[in-house]
Amino acid sequence: MPANLTSFNPILKNQYLGPIREQINSKIELLKRIGTDEESVVGKNFTIPLHHSRNEGIGARSDGGTLPTAGQQGYQDCIVPMRYLYGRIQITGPTIEAAKNNEGAFVRAIESEMKGLSKDLKSDLNRQLFSDGSGRIAICGVTANATTVVVTSTAKLRVGMVVDIIVAATGITGTGATGRTIISIPDATTFVISGAAITTDDTYAVYRTGSRNLEVMGLNGICSATSTLQGLDVITYPWWRANVMLNAGGGNRAISETLLQTAIDTTYTNSDGEVSAIFTTVGVRRAYQVLLQNDRVYQNTKDYDGGWKALDYNGLPFMVDKDCNANTIYLLDEDNLKFYQLADWNWMDRDGAILSRVANADAYEATLYKYCELGCLARNTQTLLGDITEA
16 A cells, blocks of 8 residues: 555654654753743743742840741742744645655655654754843844844854844834845844845844744743743742842943852852853853863763763853853853643644645645743742853
């Protein structure tokens, strides 16, 4: 019997779902180190009870003096909302027809798309984990009626990416554009888009099309002393601040062991947590290596789970990530970060089929999805050390 969509549905589900789980989850070091919670779901969200203050009904008194006024522990709930991530592939009818009598050819045609999608999703989720949940990929500069768009950095943009260039504060298009494809990236601060010319200034930003304010929360949003997180703002709840250490004098500064130790000590003194891992860029790591060489300090490297090698700082892994923000070091208490998950990566097959027909087209498509969010249990256990000069 020739191969058909029905006969290959079990192969799609069973043969390829396993590798996709491994490629997406096990190769993202931050996710791999942070625990996953699938049990605390309430409706479509996760509720975290926070203990934020002590019972202050305490005091010394004289013999026969009035006892202290009774106090109580302080608690506050916060909500971790779900985020919904998707990826789609499409196989044309002629491709299926050409391979229908050859099981190997059919499998190879679909395998290339599925494995490619899994790598792309892994890469994009990793980018989101170092952002702030807004979906903003780049901040615009001044572009005057042109298709070559000026931004502060193209580091996280890619050729072929479909983007919206819109007003960051409101999401309106204004003189920007939506649904444009990046054709080329000439340098570190410009990229070229399809379609008509646009005009922008620094109130505009670049997003994956349709994704503004819908992406997973990342370290830049958690490690903040000013932004609202999980429904709690820092003005009403001042204890809900991360430790943010920037250069008071402006500009970047050289990395030093004193700076690193001060950041670790800040976590210790401001919270009930402690740093378990350090994440930064390759440029900051190079600067740290130069520091060690100049001070004639032995560069100790350790092996960690997942095949990673990292420099060691006082017993802590000093790790790098390609998506980490420039000039930044994150000092994390991983016990107080949790990846909340309503549904793990899976192929959409609620109608019984992985591949479904594309309306008005000779093609079939499949959708990969995940419902999740990165949450924080104690924001003051996370520290950001910024304005670090890279080498």
